Amino acid sequence: MPEDQTIAVAMSGGVDSSVVAALLARDGLRVVGLTMQLWNQRRLPELSAEGATGRCCSLDDVYDARHVAGQIGIPYYVINFEDQFEEHVVKPFVAEYLAGRTPIPCTLCNNYVKFDKFFEMADAVGAHRIATGHYARVLYHDPTGRWQLLRGRDEGKDQTYFLFGLTQSQLARTLFPLGGFTKPEVRELARELGLGVAEKNDSQEICFVPNGDYAQFLSAYLRERGVPEQETHGNIVTTDGRTLGEHSGVHHFTVGQRRGLGIAAGEPLYVIATDPRKQLVIVGSNDDLLRERFVAHGVNWISISPPDAPVRAAVKIRNKHVAAPATLHPTADPGRTEVVFDQPQRAVTPGQGAVFYDGDLVLGGGWIE
């Protein structure tokens, strides 16, 4: 069979990627299953007391992926990307966090590891195309000659927020076979295909951080690296400079956070910003969280070429955020775009991604400054 008929499927051991591999194999395509070993779960043992299973790259997941590959009769390999993952995802995540921003490691991982590195492996095994279990769709748009990225049909599962970094050449070689299905349909397919993982729980959003406790992960990681944890405790202050109390480190706080401030105040208080240099956590009312505009940097345009005039779009600033109407203003730097919302939005958080939509179409996206 010619090389371009081979498809490398990124298999995590979960139900989504298992169904992808099984569907493609059932269609008679030549499929190679690859699991990326990203993080050694034996590291940071103090974190693994609970929740050690169902996390990315646990031995159970590799076992499940291998079992599915055996069941559907495809060659299957585990590839070690631990170094690249630490370099391109974990270290930037830690650095960003310590700098007072709230990074989304999943986008970094998608850009640098799950796609860039995975394409290299696909090339190595002679696979021209790759397939993943993301809930998203790819279409070729004839009039513009561009590959378009569209939301998955299952609105609740749509993962395009994490995929805004994909390039045209990557999209041209990528299959998202689940884009047209809902999660319940995928589970039903898994049952029909007789896959043992049909009832397996969905994975957590940030696979290497157990229970979503970033601060705990950070402490354990820095301890393992022999980096003394910085003395970042300082004051909690209001927007007009009044000191309300003390905190144990700015990295414990994220913009929009309400709980855990340890302050009794008349009105509910929210974290508006953190200032790691002065070790300040700045708090205010819900209204203080509202922002009308921000600049996105590192912008990647997908479905349209970089615009030279303002563009209307719906902009999503968190995975769970409902995309809000806005106008995108080009700046002198093509990688930077100013986003002006029609209505001010709550908790525009530096370090998070901002993704621009036109209906289901992903126009592009960048990082909030």
Next chain:
Amino acid sequence: MQRSYFDHNATTPVAPEVLEAMVSCLGQTYGNASSIHHFGQAAKQKLDAAHCQPTEVVFTSGGTESDNLALLGAVRAAPGERKHVITTAIEHPAVLAPCAQLEREGVAVTRLPVGANGTVTAEEVRRALRPETVLISVMHANNEIGTLQPIADISTVARQAGVYLHSDGVQALGKVPVDVEALGVDLYSMSGHKIYGPKGIGVLYVRRGTRMAATQYGGHHERDRRPGTENVAGAVAFGLATELAAVHLAADRARIGHLRDRLEDAILSRIPGTGVNGERWNRTPNTTNIWFDGVDGEAMVIALDLRGFAVSTGSACSSGAVEPSHVLLSLGLPAERARASLRFSLGRHNTLTEVEALIDAVTDSVKHLRRISVHA
């Protein structure tokens, strides 16, 4: 797809004679060798025949258990408060991990570095001796690069110092002559599945009179040294596999060595940016470990497997992914070159035709991988 197996240091296929003897034993001689009755006696007879030297041969579950038993048993039995063990940096994890455990128990461990040739000298071992040294553990043949250590010379040093010598012989048995008397070892580890026997059976040779502490409790089997109902069929299979190895050794050595040299010479001459890791002369005849500049070894293993050729990089970790080999790093290779290395280990059934096909596949794969430049 035609498949060819070039990973005999990982494991070997069970020889048909061994398989037959084992199945027959499992089916017919099923007694518990400790039982008094006829069935037990029949099993005991088979077991004794397999033992040859019942006082010196301890059957275990394989190489890892033999190594663990040797290190933990000999060191824990040694008298004295302060104890010291000498080993090398390129041992198998089955030796290095028990050494680390002994360290946690307060034992001092010296891991001798090896040069680019992959060997230590008896003199280096002698210099590492301390008054409290109780055990020297040096592998006979390395699993990744095949180099042979001067065990007989080291045994002279050990004997003069009054220190026990253990050697992990898992990769030597069946590939080079093994005579525990000539080697002068007190403890020697062997594994069934590396010599065309089954998995799940191994031997620790224990020289008569060697003090060993128990590491496992529950019965008096194997003279208290390895309690547990004896794996009679495994022992029979191991015994027969060693007999066959002795019969085949001289011819296998020459023929397999010739094929290995053909493979190595062709790769080195045809593909620029390649080289052999470790010494080319003093090693097992079936093994070669070669670096390929600018190629990710892991990608190469997969590419070759998809073409029907089974080879390997370093030791496989439990999930199936690989980490840079500690053996290659110990030879002084930079991590990048260690990741760009492949181990080819030939065996009894490989043919010249297979080797020629492998040479072509390696040449093509290296070309392809260098073109798309997959980097570790």
